[in-house]
Amino acid sequence: MPETIPKDSVGLVQPHFMHFDEPLSLDSGRVLPSYDLIYETYGTLNPAGTNAILLCHALSSDHHAAGYHSTEERKPGWWETCVGPGKCIDTNRFFVVCSNNLGSCKGSTGPVSVNPETGKVFGPDFPLVTVKDWVKSQAIFSDRLGIKKWAAVVGGSLGGMQAMQWTIDYPDRIQHAIVIASAAKLSAQNIAFNEVARQAILTDPDFHEGHYQANNTLPRRGLMIARMLGHITYLSDDAMRAKFGRELREGKVNYNFDVDFQVESYLRYQGMSFVDRFDANTYLLMTKTLDYFDPARECDDDLSAAFKHALASFFVLSFTSDWRFAPQRSKEIVKALLDDDKDVSYVEVEANHGHDAFLMPIPRYLEAFSLYMERVAKDACV
Amino acid sequence: MNFELGPELNLISQWIKPNSRVLDMGCGAGTLMQHLGNSLGVTGYGLEIDPDKIALCLQAGINVIQSDIEEGLVDFFDEDSFDYVIMGQTLQAMRQPSRLLDEMMRIGKQGIVTFPNFGHWKSRVQIGLEGHMPVTPALPSSWHNTPNIHLCTLMDFESLCRERSIEILERKVMNNEHKTTIGTRLFPNLLGEIALYRFRKMEL
Numbered sequence: 001m002p003e004t005i006p007k008d009s010v011g012l013v014q015p016h017f018m019h020f021d022e023p024l025s026l027d028s029g030r031v032l033p034s035y036d037l038i039y040e041t042y043g044t045l046n047p048a049g050t051n052a053i054l055l056c057h058a059l060s061s062d063h064h065a066a067g068y069h070s071t072e073e074r075k076p077g078w079w080e081t082c083v084g085p086g087k088c089i090d091t092n093r094f095f096v097v098c099s100n101n102l103g104s105c106k107g108s109t110g111p112v113s114v115n116p117e118t119g120k121v122f123g124p125d126f127p128l129v130t131v132k133d134w135v136k137s138q139a140i141f142s143d144r145l146g147i148k149k150w151a152a153v154v155g156g157s158l159g160g161m162q163a164m165q166w167t168i169d170y171p172d173r174i175q176h177a178i179v180i181a182s183a184a185k186l187s188a189q190n191i192a193f194n195e196v197a198r199q200a201i202l203t204d205p206d207f208h209e210g211h212y213q214a215n216n217t218l219p220r221r222g223l224m225i226a227r228m229l230g231h232i233t234y235l236s237d238d239a240m241r242a243k244f245g246r247e248l249r250e251g252k253v254n255y256n257f258d259v260d261f262q263v264e265s266y267l268r269y270q271g272m273s274f275v276d277r278f279d280a281n282t283y284l285l286m287t288k289t290l291d292y293f294d295p296a297r298e299c300d301d302d303l304s305a306a307f308k309h310a311l312a313s314f315f316v317l318s319f320t321s322d323w324r325f326a327p328q329r330s331k332e333i334v335k336a337l338l339d340d341d342k343d344v345s346y347v348e349v350e351a352n353h354g355h356d357a358f359l360m361p362i363p364r365y366l367e368a369f370s371l372y373m374e375r376v377a378k379d380a381c382v
Numbered sequence: 383m384n385f386e387l388g389p390e391l392n393l394i395s396q397w398i399k400p401n402s403r404v405l406d407m408g409c410g411a412g413t414l415m416q417h418l419g420n421s422l423g424v425t426g427y428g429l430e431i432d433p434d435k436i437a438l439c440l441q442a443g444i445n446v447i448q449s450d451i452e453e454g455l456v457d458f459f460d461e462d463s464f465d466y467v468i469m470g471q472t473l474q475a476m477r478q479p480s481r482l483l484d485e486m487m488r489i490g491k492q493g494i495v496t497f498p499n500f501g502h503w504k505s506r507v508q509i510g511l512e513g514h515m516p517v518t519p520a521l522p523s524s525w526h527n528t529p530n531i532h533l534c535t536l537m538d539f540e541s542l543c544r545e546r547s548i549e550i551l552e553r554k555v556m557n558n559e560h561k562t563t564i565g566t567r568l569f570p571n572l573l574g575e576i577a578l579y580r581f582r583k584m585e586l
Binding site for chain 1: 403425427433436437439440441443445446447448449457458459460463
């Protein structure tokens with residue numbers, strides 16, 4: 001943490017737990033008899049309950065969207081850029097909630113949790129969950145928080161998918177959906193990347209069919225390679241060139257398979273540090289959740305039919321250099337919404353950061369986002 | 383929000399029926415869409431490419447879609463999506479105005495365009511007598527930095543409409559004070575500086 005908390009940070013925050021005893025039926029046909037959700041909130045819910053914003057996190061992210069857990073914490077929450085007093089999502093005006101998705105390894109019930117029925121860690125036996133399942137759990141969670149309708153549900157990437165699913169499954173409980181760098185379904189290429197990542201984990205000799213904890217080991221190499229691959233796809237060619245070029249770590253090539261180029265060093269570091277903070281079974285599960293998302297499938301592949309009963313206004317954003325969730329994928333969303341005569345605005349931000357752009361302080365992005373949030377505020381009467 | 387609706391937009395808005403669906407291509411700051419929404423209950427979208435203007439649209443609270451008019455329409459719009467497709471002061475800056483008119487007729491029941499009339503006497507004098515490309519209140523840029531690459535006269539536009547089987551429903555011509563006078567009515571192609579047309583696909 002910086003020595004003093006910046007004025008535009010929510011500052012020190014604490015996560016909260018909520019326990020649910022009511023069984024949750026999942027898309028897969030399986031049932032979670034009970035579960036916990038971990039979440040954080042920033043700002044204050046107004047007496048009318050109209051100013052609540054739900055943040056949905058992406059693949060490997062969590063409920064810690066803004067602020068710091070302690071003075072020792074090095075980095076703030078994952079969306080510090082956009083969430084805080086006076087920021088795009090202004091915590092002076094909005095009550096902001098971010099919950100960790102089911103199946104995560106960051107505190108909500110998931111593969112690393114103990115299965116109350118067996119007394120052992122779920123591991124690979126944790127059921128696969130879908131975006132629809134998540135949204136269902138978030139709706140139950142909203143009930144418990146006393147929030148009847150979200151002023152906005154906001155998310156980037158996999159988070160944007162949740163925002164879209166909200167408009168489909170709970171049309172009267174969401175006023176605005178803000179869908180950033182997302183897609184209405186993954187392309188074959190995108191699924192292919194996920195499959196390579198999964199194969200890296202599944203074929204790691206230390207994976208033990210997911211029971212690595214029982215074997216006192218971790219599929220470190222597999223998870224590391226999965227993350228390295230993912231990281232490449234989150235950056236653009238330009239961003240990598242700008243960041244690393246062909247810079248050599250020791251100023252010369254070594255004619256061996258150790259690290260020659262800076263980019264190799266960076267990827268290895270990213271991969272290795274990921275292993276310490278993420279779980280392999282969770283990574284497998286989350287990538288499947290991404291692959292399965294396709295709300296149009298239930299409607300004969302007609303996305304506009306899927307959105308037909310949505311009542312929300314939509315704000316769709318994409319970034320020019322994002323090739324993992326390319327602008328064309330966002331345009332497909334917009335096209336479907338236009339076909340349905342929905343309220344929708346679309347902005348394609350010029351940025352060379354690739355998919356990671358949605359986490360970056362890009363002035364055009366923050367400007368458009370803030371201006372749209374004014375509309376959210378107006379509709380929420382705050 | 384207070385805003386001044388210029389005479390040109392004012393004339394356009396007189397053509398729009400209440401509660402209709404409108405696409406404003408090259409919507410700028412969204413002034414027309416905002417006005418139509420507030421005063422006539424019109425719904426629809428503005429299309430704009432310039433991020434500064436898009437920001438103004440978001441500020442105005444209108445639905446804005448960032449897109450290039452010439453490349454982007456097929457990405458977004460099906461046939462007959464709108465009651466009116468409007469293109470104010472933009473046609474002359476397009477690479478393929480004729481194709482764009484076809485596109486307007488594909489996605490809208492009616493089209494509305496406005497453009498500076500190149501047949502206005504000032505342009506004729508400057509090019510015919512003085513021998514240089516016109517610079518007038520309606521055409522303020524010099525030849526080398528103008529966005530207007532396909533200027534035309536009223537006569538040219540009307541002949542293109544005939545060629546593309548487009549039926550002109552209404553025409554208004556304004557002088558440089560944005561007024562319709564006896565002169566602009568009698569000699570529109572000579573005395574009109576700004577032309578406004580409302581049209582639809584000819585019934586075959």
